[in-house]
Amino acid sequence: MIEVIDAERCTSCDICVNVCPTNVFDKTNGVPVIARQADCQTCFLCELYCPEDALFVSPFAEVVEGIDVVALKQGTLLGSYRRAVGWTDETRQLRSADRSYRLLGR
Amino acid sequence: MTAVGAVEYDTDVLVLGGGPAGTWAAIAAAENGTRVVLADKGFCGTSGATAAAGTGVWYVDPDPARREAVMASREKMGGYLQDRQWMARTLDCTYAQSNRLAEWGYPYPVDDNGKSQRTSLQGPEYMRLMRKRTKAAGVTILDHSPALELLVDDSGAVAGAAGLRRQKDDGWIVRARAVVIATGGCAFLSKTLGSNVLTGDGYLMAAEVGAELTSMEFSNPYAISPAFGSVTKTLFYGWASFTYEDGSIVPGAASKGGRSAIARALTQGPVYARLDKADEEVRRSMRASQPNFFLPFDRTGIDPFTQRFPITLRLEGTVRGTGGLRIVDETCATSVPGLYAAGDAATRELICGGFTGGGSHNAAWAMSSGTWAGEGAANYARLAGVPPRRRVARAGTVALRERSGRPFAAAQVAPDVQAEVFPYELNYFREAGRLRASLRRLDALWTTASRAGASAKDDLLRAREAASMLATARWMYRSALARQESRGMHRRDDFPDQDERLRSYVTSGGLDEIWTSPRVHTDAVAAEAAE
Numbered sequence: 001m002i003e004v005i006d007a008e009r010c011t012s013c014d015i016c017v018n019v020c021p022t023n024v025f026d027k028t029n030g031v032p033v034i035a036r037q038a039d040c041q042t043c044f045l046c047e048l049y050c051p052e053d054a055l056f057v058s059p060f061a062e063v064v065e066g067i068d069v070v071a072l073k074q075g076t077l078l079g080s081y082r083r084a085v086g087w088t089d090e091t092r093q094l095r096s097a098d099r100s101y102r103l104l105g106r
Numbered sequence: 107m108t109a110v111g112a113v114e115y116d117t118d119v120l121v122l123g124g125g126p127a128g129t130w131a132a133i134a135a136a137e138n139g140t141r142v143v144l145a146d147k148g149f150c151g152t153s154g155a156t157a158a159a160g161t162g163v164w165y166v167d168p169d170p171a172r173r174e175a176v177m178a179s180r181e182k183m184g185g186y187l188q189d190r191q192w193m194a195r196t197l198d199c200t201y202a203q204s205n206r207l208a209e210w211g212y213p214y215p216v217d218d219n220g221k222s223q224r225t226s227l228q229g230p231e232y233m234r235l236m237r238k239r240t241k242a243a244g245v246t247i248l249d250h251s252p253a254l255e256l257l258v259d260d261s262g263a264v265a266g267a268a269g270l271r272r273q274k275d276d277g278w279i280v281r282a283r284a285v286v287i288a289t290g291g292c293a294f295l296s297k298t299l300g301s302n303v304l305t306g307d308g309y310l311m312a313a314e315v316g317a318e319l320t321s322m323e324f325s326n327p328y329a330i331s332p333a334f335g336s337v338t339k340t341l342f343y344g345w346a347s348f349t350y351e352d353g354s355i356v357p358g359a360a361s362k363g364g365r366s367a368i369a370r371a372l373t374q375g376p377v378y379a380r381l382d383k384a385d386e387e388v389r390r391s392m393r394a395s396q397p398n399f400f401l402p403f404d405r406t407g408i409d410p411f412t413q414r415f416p417i418t419l420r421l422e423g424t425v426r427g428t429g430g431l432r433i434v435d436e437t438c439a440t441s442v443p444g445l446y447a448a449g450d451a452a453t454r455e456l457i458c459g460g461f462t463g464g465g466s467h468n469a470a471w472a473m474s475s476g477t478w479a480g481e482g483a484a485n486y487a488r489l490a491g492v493p494p495r496r497r498v499a500r501a502g503t504v505a506l507r508e509r510s511g512r513p514f515a516a517a518q519v520a521p522d523v524q525a526e527v528f529p530y531e532l533n534y535f536r537e538a539g540r541l542r543a544s545l546r547r548l549d550a551l552w553t554t555a556s557r558a559g560a561s562a563k564d565d566l567l568r569a570r571e572a573a574s575m576l577a578t579a580r581w582m583y584r585s586a587l588a589r590q591e592s593r594g595m596h597r598r599d600d601f602p603d604q605d606e607r608l609r610s611y612v613t614s615g616g617l618d619e620i621w622t623s624p625r626v627h628t629d630a631v632a633a634e635a636a637e
Contacts, residue, residue, distance in 0.1 A: 021148030021157070021303050023250055023272050041302035042336035043158035044401060048230055059402035061297045061336040077405060084397035085230060096213035099391035100226035103341065104162050104466075 053079030124150025127449025134480030158300030184459025255502025437482025460594015
């Protein structure tokens with residue numbers, strides 16, 4: 001489930017509020033809030049659409065993991081999905097990295 | 107529905123659902139010269155099973171021998187319920203539309219021989235592009251705007267829909283000459299990837315205006331996922347070995363053709379997987395192809411190739427089953443005038459029969475049926491002589507009507523339905539006595555629900571979702587009871603074999619009283635005509 005909106009990185013652009021398919025976030029005057037965490041379906045798309053890598057979705061779908069934000073920011077996981085699918089300037093070439101054709105039908 | 111302020115639109119074609127089928131339908135309708143509104147429960151571009159995942163696509167070069175081979179290869183698995191004409195036209199349409207995606211800039215990979223490879227799509231990339239193209243086609247998109255009920259005119263023809271604007275705290279009403287239902291299947295809030303918006307809403311709305319369903323017994327695929335997670339990508343488990351707690355191999359367990367062994371083992375205790383059959387090259391291809399598959403592992407420090415991890419099976423219902431609204435002609439019209447169906451909201455029996463092995467056929471069906479339904483709805487809107495200012499009425503029932511009973515309470519109903527459809531011993535392995543007992547409980551829940559009063563405004567969406575799940579479960583199990591054999595994904599402990607005399611479809615419908623009726627396969631009709 002979505003667990004982290006890092007207030008330092010967040011620019012209050014509200015993209016996450018718009019793109020979340022299950023309407024988990026609410027707008028505020030500043031940083032959006034995770035208003036309905038139990039509605040999160042752990043699809044990772046808010047994180048993928050965040051241009052600032054301010055969001056982190058825990059892979060645990062049914063329980064709150066309790067993320068240590070300080071440790072998270074020291075590591076490499078923030079923004080890792082966005083980089084992996086090629087949605088950053090530095091990793092654009094990965095948008096066409098799909099090798100499924102080598103795996104399908106094997 | 108209790109009167110909340112509502113924004114109103116008047117249009118030619120209304121598309122409900124903004125996944126692949128809905129966006130292809132909206133684009134096709136707009137390209138046919140009609141005004142189009144598309145309403146999505148969430149956000150068109152991230153909503154649904156495709157956006158969060160990646161999917162194979164049934165894309166096959168138009169070489170007659172290749173086409174024949176891919177059609178023939180699936181017939182046995184699907185229980186010989188496919189229709190060759192529909193398979194062929196789906197292959198044609200998918201080929202054309204995939205090539206359009208390339209023209210639109212979808213970044214298809216290029217293989218070592220320089221050939222563009224179009225047999226799979228990355229969900230986020232694909233649906234981001236589809237949103238862009240839908241807007242470019244001039245379609246009005248309403249995000250976070252779940253439909254609650256259809257509108258009908260005096261003749262019973264569908265005339266629009268009404269719903270909520272979740273982020274505006276009010277409602278919407280769209281008067282339309284034709285409506286396309288592309289709301290997806292029903293996965294019963296099982297947290298299979300991206301599917302919690304897929305609660306069968308379109309089935310309920312359509313059934314409320316008298317539409318028929320079909321193949322609802324083919325509704326029990328379960329997907330493998332890490333026990334703690336949501337990523338139900340099963341392709342890569344083809345390289346897994348499956349073990350019990352003590353480390354010994356689960357006999358017969360496999361992703362393909364051995365999932366029932368996993369289900370049986372899971373009723374006894376935990377089951378573990380390790381992708382230890384993947385060599386270095388396969389591992390690299392996996393990482394490049396499905397970055398989301400690795401999120402649960404990278405974020406918990408598990409190396410899935412060398413370490414075993416607990417798995418579970420999550421119900422995918424009709425999202426990967428083949429049941430759905432019955433299509434009556436090549437335009438993807440339903441049995442109700444003015445109402446069309448596409449994607450997982452529609453049956454996939456025509457190209458898959460009783461079994462889908464993965465996203466490939468469903469993705470092809472979404473592109474194709476979406477295109478046909480959009481064209482069909484546009485032509486109907488322009489040509490069917492729909493009067494411009496007709497009187498319309500709201501067709502919604504459960505949770506929307508004032509009744510003497512207490513308000514419908516969604517929070518209680520959804521878990522009660524899940525308790526009937528999640529257990530492997532009820533749904534994976536079916537048997538008449540267990541199905542009947544489950545139906546008695548589901549019917550009792552429906553009776554209570556249909557007597558309940560209108561839900562409070564804040565509970566309306568959840569209430570309609572729960573009612574849709576409940577109705578879906580009842581069509582599923584009634585159809586499962588009617589099919590007294592095992593065929594496709596439907597397996598009956600009491601009828602373990604396929605019965606050659608039963609090569610027919612099960613149509614279903616109704617709300618308070620569920621009915622089923624057999625419908626002969628077109629080959630049988632053709633054979634009879636030839637005699």
